[in-house]
Amino acid sequence: MSSKKITYTEIENKGIGFYGLLGLLGFFLLAGGYAFLAAEHSGHYITGMNNQIVWGLPHIFAIFLIVAASGALNIGSIGTVFGKKIYQPLGRLSGLVAIALLVGGLIILLLDLGRIDHVIEMAKGNLNFKSIFAWNMILYGGFIALVSFYLWTMMARSKLAKRLYKPAGFSAFTWRLMLTTGTGSIFGFLVARQAFDAAILAPLFIILSFAIGLAFFLMLLIFTYKCTQREIGDVLLNKLRYLLGVFILATLLFEVTRHLTNLYATEHHAVESFILGGGNFYSNLFWFGYVVLGALAPLVLIFCRLLKNNRAALLLAAFLTVVGGFSLLYVIIIGGQAFPLVLFPNAEVSSSYFDGVNNSYSANIGEYMLGMAGVAVTLLIVLVGVKVLRFLPTSLADSVIDPHAKK
């Protein structure tokens, strides 16, 4: 596949680093499990969510991870689908991280349900195919199956596996586009909500997935290679660096387009001024969390010539991209619910059920615990994965992966 024979090895579990990390992730899992059991036992009144803000922080974590999942697979797809050989050694890790992110996100979604015991009804055939949620169940299940198959074609030594490598990569890539479209569509077609009623949300989620999936992948890659003293060359990292820059710019472009389109329609003026100029938490989070910290700052870190080959800057840029993506999802999903429904245009409304007021929401500790547990599940799957199977190339040095590297 690539210029030289790439060897993949498991990581070694020497030292307290590995077990310390396992223990830390285990702690987050236990905390999340406790948060789930508490809400399951008492009901959702112990959370910060309510009948006005029905989807809260756990959903931001979940949707972030699910969207990032399809983005993480992109690195593999660039190698397989678009034939960029330099990315091919990362294909295995890309598939593993994609599955891990999706599982982490889905677990949060499941554990936040009001009646998780009723989910079995879906398996009994109670599925409504007019619902994008029902489709998503199939898209998520299919994604895990297809990416597992894609991983098999990369890792098995049989001739059959090698023959199926390209078709598997293509189908996984196509499927991931559908998956993110499905996730974006959850919000794109809610006609009643001023903030969500825009089909552009589906492509926005796709491009956002490119950015946050790659950022998460980069953080994992640099961290793992640092901890296991394996080498990554600057050629590969700089490729990923500029790719991240392009994705951040593209996300920004879609987000700007979304707001400009909304600003053109009078009916959306109120919600736009709430999000963009409200002087409230959501507008601050949008401007400072997403635009400045989450988009402009990483762009500077990525494209500043002085910081070329600077890994700390790249790591920080990836981290800020994750912060930005999280902030953007928070503003879209929770900010969108905080803005009141419009029952009567051009009128002020009030009631005992908070009509006409900007709804407030603050997550409690249990919701943070549940969200963090999802992230912990993701990291645990990756950690165990690279420990027991050969996902990681022994070296990603320039001389190994780049056909044109100078000796």
Added chain:
Amino acid sequence: MSNIDAYRRRFLLGAGIASVATVAPGLVLRQVNAKPADEAVTDQKRWGMLIDVDKLPNGGQGVVDACKAEHGWGHEEHSNAEQKTQWVRTVKVTEKLTKHEFKLPVMCQHCETAPCADVCPTGASFKRVDGIVLVNKHICIGCRYCMMACPYKARSLVHEAIFDQKPDTPRGKGTVEACTLCVHKIDAGEQPACVASSNGAIVFGDLKDESSEISKQLKARGGKQIRADLGLNTGVRYQGI
């Protein structure tokens, strides 16, 4: 026979006729409308309500109280105000330019193309063929997507365990609920609790039956929908908004 006796007779006869005239339609209505329990619901009917907000005192607070008494919602002990269930509420509306003010009760509007039923992954949110939008609590997973989709904020998630429930209104922690149009009463040939409490301000009936009172009134005076622009063809219509 004295004049007084004749007067008494005429009075009693008149009173008797008046009583029969008052009570009989109710009895006849019961006989005609009551559906045997084993008879399937039919799409030959579409149940709806016409609410004249000018005739409802205090924006329909009596309607809210009657609904609470019938179904027992809103008494959760642990939930805060934002978390408590609310099947119907009175909304005060003030037009920004004209300052024209009115109040109206808002509940599930029993849409023909209900967004809640469209988005529900399990089909727990559904529209009965006679137009009543309901939640099947046995398969509701509590994902709240229907609450995101409802343009009227008519739905509530039950945030805690509910005790001492009304026999006709089963409710469950972690599931979503809303106005049922008192389906248990309709199936027994009765009118929804809010209609009975409204002193004639709310007319209930079959929107597909041209001879029903609601159809006649709607034809004569019209009835507005909240957010008619969404094209949901609601079963609940208003006059005076």
